[in-house]
């Protein structure tokens with residue numbers, strides 16, 4: 001089985017690894033797409049499950065690609081990497097000369113490599129420029145840029161929605177007050193201190209007061225929720241009959257998008273009640289294999305606390321009728 005592989009910090013353990021491989025039915029062999037290659041833990045296990053398995057691994061983080069390519073070199077041409085956004089899946093498949101896949105995996109969110117690399121600005125554990133772009137060095141806006149340019153209400157909205165932070169308005173107010181005083185929030189330390197000034201530390205808090213704000217900004221910077229539903233539809237459309245789609249999410253909004261998309265594609269209408277006609281695109285294309293989301297057991301959470309909020313959902317593509 002795949003061994004944990006470290007970046008510069010804690011070892012990276014692929015989340016729900018055994019379950020992912022089982023739901024992908026990787027032992028069948030054929031072409032799999034790992035849409036969130038990261039350090040290649042899931043890809044490695046897919047390649048080990050069958051000598052006839054091939055993997056195209058996509059990531060928008062060049063550093064992740066480089067680590068995975070090194071790790072998976074022993075599989076030769078059975079593994080291919082693509083630096084892309086997984087929303088470009090059809091183009092990535094076409095570039096590889098493929099039209100369909102036997103399985104697609106997406107393990108959403110951020111990797112340990114990203115969290116533990118101080119200069120990437122994802123974590124308040126290290127002081128660094130407030131960057132947070134998974135596609136580091138690209139033209140995309142950094143977290144510091146968003147905080148310097150968005151209106152206060154928009155900052156409050158994204159901290160509330162993406163961070164599920166009840167005190168989002170107060171945090172946004174402090175951020176905007178700081179920038180109006182000419183004190184730019186340019187580093188992770190600036191942001192963590194501003195959040196603490198806004199909402200304080202409460203005795204008995206299980207998490208750092210800035211945790212939810214950092215999560216919200218990361219999701220906003222990387223536009224993690226935008227088009228996720230359409231991506232899932234596209235990925236399923238690209239599956240061969242009996243192909244598998246497996247999604248691991250770490251945030252309730254992500255999980256809801258995946259759940260509703262799988263339901264619609266299993267034929268269940270997700271329109272609001274009392275609409276005269278279905279307009280949500282419900283059709284019977286898949287069988288859902290996870291009636292409830294699969295979550296890590298206590299042993300996995302004890303070994304890897306970052307797995308604690310993971311939820312896996314999977315489906316099987318039905319033969320065309």
Ligand SMILES: C[S@@+](CC[C@H](N)C(=O)[O-])C[C@H]1O[C@@H](n2cnc3c(N)ncnc32)[C@H](O)[C@@H]1O
Nearest residue numbers: 014036038039040041042059060061085086111
């Ligand atoms: C949780 S990690 C994946 C870990 C991986 N399964 C492993 O076992 O090492 C998520 C990875 O997906 C990448 N990622 C997130 N959103 C992406 C997107 N829209 N397109 C491409 N890669 C993305 C991140 O850069 C990160 O490396």
